[in-house]
Amino acid sequence: MSIMRNFLNMIILLCVCLNWCFTEGAEKRESGKVLDSYTIQVSSLFPSSSSCVPSSKASNTKSSLRVVHMHGACSHLSSNKDARLDHDEILRRDQARVESIHSKLSKNIADEVSKAKSTELPAKSGITIGSANYFVTIGIGTPKQDISLIFDTGSDLTWTQCEPCLGSCYSQKEPKFNPSSSSSYHNVSCSSPMCENTASCSASNCLYGIRYGDGSITVGFLAKEKFTVTNSDVLDDVYFGCGENNRGLFNGAAGLLGLGPGKFSFPSQTTTTYNNIFSYCIPSSASNTGHLTFGSAGVSESVKFTPITSSSSSSHYGINIIGINVGDKKLEITPTLFSTRGAIIDSGTVITRLPTKVYAELRSVFKEKMSSYKTTSGRSVTDTCYDFTGLETVTLPKISFSFGGGTVVELDGKGILYPFTISQVCLAFAGNDTIPAIFGNVQQKTLEIVHDVAGRRVGFAPNGCS
Structure with a gap:
């Protein structure tokens, strides 16, 4: 009798597990945006x-x-x-x-x-x-x-x-x-x-x-x-x-x-x-x-590294940008777009600079996925801006960078936009063909950025700070 009871309990447990797994998978498939977008509080963009x-x-x-x-x-x-x-x-x-x-x-x-x-x-x-x-x-x-x-x-x-x-x-x-x-x-x-x-x-x-x-x-x-x-x-x-x-x-x-x-x-x-x-x-x-x-103490175990490259600027740390994804869209990037002038990571540059062709495609895809939001005029070097007046939350397409060595870094939701005012929040990227691409400090927000200079590598980990 006890053998039969144990057998029935196992069957019930197995059914529960299968139901949970299939339900979770269905939810992920049904709400595909969970995988390529995130929703943030508008107030969190402002100090x-x-x-x-x-x-x-x-x-x-x-x-x-x-x-x-x-x-x-x-x-x-x-x-x-x-x-x-x-x-x-x-x-x-x-x-x-x-x-x-x-x-x-x-x-x-x-x-x-x-x-x-x-x-x-x-x-x-x-x-x-x-x-x-x-x-x-x-x-x-x-x-x-x-x-x-x-x-x-x-x-x-x-x-x-x-x-x-x-x-x-x-x-x-x-x-x-x-x-x-x-x-x-x-x-x-x-x-x-x-x-x-x-x-x-x-x-x-x-x-x-x-x-x-x-x-x-x-x-x-x-x-x-x-x-x-x-x-x-x-x-x-x-x-x-x-x-x-x-x-x-x-x-x-x-x-x-x-x-x-x-x-x-x-x-x-x-x-x-x-x-x-x-x-x-x-x-x-x-x-x-x-x-x-300073030092390696406290460095996140989830850090992923990319090699430091020979930058054309001896005062900066060179990196190799391989690709960029906006939501579920992978930008069409040829190897020569970044290899001509290279790329650097810089704590002192605010807005990330990309080759003009890359930025144009990133902007186009971003605008398409943000088409339900009210647009407004550009400001300074930013040209893709939105009016979030009256909104409590906004849903943004995720943006991720692929670096040399197979490292993929997903930007934090607050690392995509530059907020001037609630009625003028802009995409924090710009195009420039006269310099190396620059991975700026807006895009670095909340990421733990590790410079292992002796090991000639730069690392990235999520949730480095709030």
Whole structure:
């Protein structure tokens, strides 16, 4: 009797399982849009002006810094957190950065640039700071002083404004770093191998100079100092620029943290500690925080890597874009469309730039799948915009990138659109044939981006931060 009862129970359980499996499969087939689209809250595209939402993803990692938007509720640099973002200025500077990359690659930059006043030091041409939207806070000196630095994967040398300002210094929120108050500060001698290819010398001390494409400039002493990432991660003798003549629009930040591939970049200098590996996550909005983490601790197990390619820009990390999908549509991309000028991933470029033909097809497919929504005029470099007034949710086609090595990265729903206002939300892509394709920071939102520079690869994982 008990054998029969057990047998009947097994039959019932099997039927339940089969019914669940078939039902789930039918639901997936019936609602095919689940596979190639997602629905998001319109309000989630816009930051809260009053509350900061910290990310907990990297909170347990000892070598992690908080990534903050300059003008959001989490920023101590913004004097008016209720002020609206100046989107036109952000995208004007974004375009300036793109044009500067083109200028540098075209070798149209003059060998000599304007000399900085008072020091008469020619500053080397670099690339523009770009949007300068995100910063981290790091300690410098002994005793340490916490300073806020723009983080940039397209720049190498870390620098900060220093006292005394012999030329001019722009306005910043925090006190300027005073090297005379630090017991661990040392100028770099002109005889040092690290002084090679720098701009000049002063009283046997090495000087540096950088002129960015937007006209910003920093000039000062090349120095060594103690950097404190966290209380448990203190690094001695890090080379940085102690700028005593600085001009530009840096949104109140004290300087820049260079995360590029060059020898002066912070990851390159700290290889013995962090193995030249760092990861970051750009938050979904200005009222959320992300993280910048050095070393491999805390890197997601779901990360997928693509090789770093030889970029035509030595200041950037090259990647190989193989394909793009919009919803269920795979764009027609020939190998030569991206191979001619290549592609880079850049934390400082806002809007992703694609070859004109690729962007035209992406835009066409996107508009077709968004045909039920009210359109509106374009703005700045964006030309495909929608009016979401009165809507609580919108359904977007998923967009995914296929990179070299077989890695497929699906963008977050908030990594597709650039929201000016609720009545003007635009596709965050643009066409450009004069530069490498650029995988910009809107598309990177909420993804964990891993730079394993020593292993010559870049990784992507979902849900890196909120």
